[in-house]
Amino acid sequence: MKEKLKLRKEKFLAWKKSVNEKRDINTEKYRKINIFMMLIFPIFIACIAEINQGKSLAGFFNFFADKPTVMLFNFIFATLIFYVLLLAIGRGWIAMAVHGLAYMTFSTVELFKFGTNGNHLILSEMKLFKSVKSMTSFAYIKITPRLVFYIGLVVVFVAVAFWLHPRVKIKPIKRVSVAVSCALPCVAMIIIPQFAKPVYILFDITVTKSYNAFMVNEKYKENGLLAFLLETATEDYENRLTKPEGYSEGAVMSVFSGAEVTDGAWQSGVKPNVVVIMSESYADFRAFDELGVDDVYYAGFDKACEGQHSGTVISPTYASFTVRTEFELMFGLPVRSLNDVNMPQRELARREQPGIPRYYKSWGYDTYYVHPFYENFYNRKKVYPTFGFDTLLFENDFTVDMEKYGTYVSDETVYRQIEEVLKNADKPVYLHATTMQNHQPYDQGPDPDAEFENYLNWIKKSGDDLLDFLANVKELETPTIVIFIGDHFPSLKNGSGVYESLGLDGANCSKLYVQNYLLWSNYDINCDGKIPEDVRSVFYLPYIIFDIIGAPHDEFINIMMNYMDKLPIYSTCYSPDTPRDEYLDMLTYDRAVGDVYSPYPRS
Numbered sequence: 001m002k003e004k005l006k007l008r009k010e011k012f013l014a015w016k017k018s019v020n021e022k023r024d025i026n027t028e029k030y031r032k033i034n035i036f037m038m039l040i041f042p043i044f045i046a047c048i049a050e051i052n053q054g055k056s057l058a059g060f061f062n063f064f065a066d067k068p069t070v071m072l073f074n075f076i077f078a079t080l081i082f083y084v085l086l087l088a089i090g091r092g093w094i095a096m097a098v099h100g101l102a103y104m105t106f107s108t109v110e111l112f113k114f115g116t117n118g119n120h121l122i123l124s125e126m127k128l129f130k131s132v133k134s135m136t137s138f139a140y141i142k143i144t145p146r147l148v149f150y151i152g153l154v155v156v157f158v159a160v161a162f163w164l165h166p167r168v169k170i171k172p173i174k175r176v177s178v179a180v181s182c183a184l185p186c187v188a189m190i191i192i193p194q195f196a197k198p199v200y201i202l203f204d205i206t207v208t209k210s211y212n213a214f215m216v217n218e219k220y221k222e223n224g225l226l227a228f229l230l231e232t233a234t235e236d237y238e239n240r241l242t243k244p245e246g247y248s249e250g251a252v253m254s255v256f257s258g259a260e261v262t263d264g265a266w267q268s269g270v271k272p273n274v275v276v277i278m279s280e281s282y283a284d285f286r287a288f289d290e291l292g293v294d295d296v297y298y299a300g301f302d303k304a305c306e307g308q309h310s311g312t313v314i315s316p317t318y319a320s321f322t323v324r325t326e327f328e329l330m331f332g333l334p335v336r337s338l339n340d341v342n343m344p345q346r347e348l349a350r351r352e353q354p355g356i357p358r359y360y361k362s363w364g365y366d367t368y369y370v371h372p373f374y375e376n377f378y379n380r381k382k383v384y385p386t387f388g389f390d391t392l393l394f395e396n397d398f399t400v401d402m403e404k405y406g407t408y409v410s411d412e413t414v415y416r417q418i419e420e421v422l423k424n425a426d427k428p429v430y431l432h433a434t435t436m437q438n439h440q441p442y443d444q445g446p447d448p449d450a451e452f453e454n455y456l457n458w459i460k461k462s463g464d465d466l467l468d469f470l471a472n473v474k475e476l477e478t479p480t481i482v483i484f485i486g487d488h489f490p491s492l493k494n495g496s497g498v499y500e501s502l503g504l505d506g507a508n509c510s511k512l513y514v515q516n517y518l519l520w521s522n523y524d525i526n527c528d529g530k531i532p533e534d535v536r537s538v539f540y541l542p543y544i545i546f547d548i549i550g551a552p553h554d555e556f557i558n559i560m561m562n563y564m565d566k567l568p569i570y571s572t573c574y575s576p577d578t579p580r581d582e583y584l585d586m587l588t589y590d591r592a593v594g595d596v597y598s599p600y601p602r603s
Helices: 002-029 031-054 057-066 068-089 092-117 123-138 145-164 172-191 193-202 213-238 249-254 295-305 322-331 356-362 377-387 411-424 451-474 538-549 555-566 582-592
Strands: 273-279 309-314 366-370 391-393 429-434 480-486 514-521
Touching: 002 031, 002 145, 031 057, 031 068, 031 092, 031 145, 031 213, 057 068, 068 092, 068 172, 068 193, 068 213, 092 145, 092 213, 123 213, 172 193, 172 213, 193 213, 249 582, 273 322, 273 411, 273 451, 295 451, 295 514, 309 538, 322 356, 322 377, 322 429, 322 538, 356 366, 356 377, 356 429, 366 411, 377 391, 411 429, 411 451, 451 480, 480 538, 514 538, 538 555, 555 582
Parallel strands: 273 429, 273 480, 366 391, 366 429
Antiparallel strands: 309 514, 480 514
8 A cells, every 4th residue: 555655656746856847948938929928917917806896897898988097007006016926926827826816815705795785995904814704795696607717717827827837047246126116106106195196097097085985986986996805905005093192191181180089979879781782783774754754664773762761873984894983882972083993902902991882881880891792803802802791792702592584593592691691680780782693695585686675584583682682671670771773774785776876975974973873771861951952973872871861971081071071972973073182092092092291990
């Protein structure tokens, strides 16, 4: 047996040597063809990437005709990138394989992402590829003959290059110097906006700032895939969070000059359980009269609101990036002050954070975070304990039977888990639950293509199950407050027609950032004058709750209570014309990534 294996190995090595010898001969034999392939490949892959995400040759040629300078930019940039790879690796087919894989990955991810939720890919979202399993569960992934054909073309090109074996035969010093010369402008296009913007303008690439998802999509139509990815990467770098000018302990503490500390009276003399339910993609489409959405889908929520308290807030996100709303609810500060980063939790300093849960801990509460999904998505398992959560319950940690509705764990399951926590608690509980039931895709129902109707049916079940949950909590002896709020309007499949029928664009989409919330209690609470009648940013909601339950107010809480009247809405997506507030921005920086000079209950 060993001799047979040895013989097979020898035959394989002999075959491999023979192939490589032929390839070495091909390097010189087909020298002109090899040079042509190395010249044409960047243009080829730039075109294929654009054609693939655009789904049709006609669309590509129309874009080329309308935006020839943008395509010229794409060709130049692709050529620079390719020659950096080629000079670094030395072998043409490997450089083509790496370059082709990168471009086709971006193109295919964009194809699926836009087809899934009607929003385009930006480079910063590629960080989520660490959670590929999570991302693929969200997407409508459909392998079409067209997609296979385009990928096949790239594979054939690389395979031919493998056989003809184009190589770079120049001295190492010259290779390095030329590679660096090609790499420098590519890097500068991202990290030196002062250099990049005039170049973009020269090639007629749109550089207007994008304040909401619709403006991002409008920019994509003007720029196409490759120029869009690069320009938005430049914009993200330019908007990166930096230390505010003049940031110091003295500057931070000057904000608190004259601020008071208020002892907690604890309304009704009790510390109630506080349960925040942030419902995935729960939104009230009755805000758009032209859709004619029936009240039946919101009957459970409406019934729950009877005799209780409710209000309206501004969510910092639409269609995706749940963690932006989560951050504002758990941190009590605006995403805008972090320059509207899509994933604020990834920007935070790796240390104890002065989050809202930490206040509850200081008041003798047990603190819980409940989320029926993967613990590593958005890095929640590592980040959220720093906020002050004692216990994190992810999908695999639930102690109740798991049931699904649609693709994900049902809201009913989450409610049963919350009930379990409340029943077994020997201390007051602060609990934040982020649900998953109503997350896209909405392809499960009588008609898989009736996405909006399926979504409304899931929303109806959420409201009905909420009503049952509140009925159960009402029977608890422990005073309990429940806050129910949606994180954002849902992402709907491109071409579903709902948002298109409303004629929404970057200038008139503000309604999609408005969320109604319910504040329910199983005991008598006095909310007179404590729930704003007009709209507020969602990051103020924790302070509204503090005020209602009569919790102690340190200087920071009182400052934020004052800000709630002084600057009721601080959201780029909803009101981009509102000027930046240097003090609120400084406080957010201080508590999120700075030295935390501002007061909070330290462990």
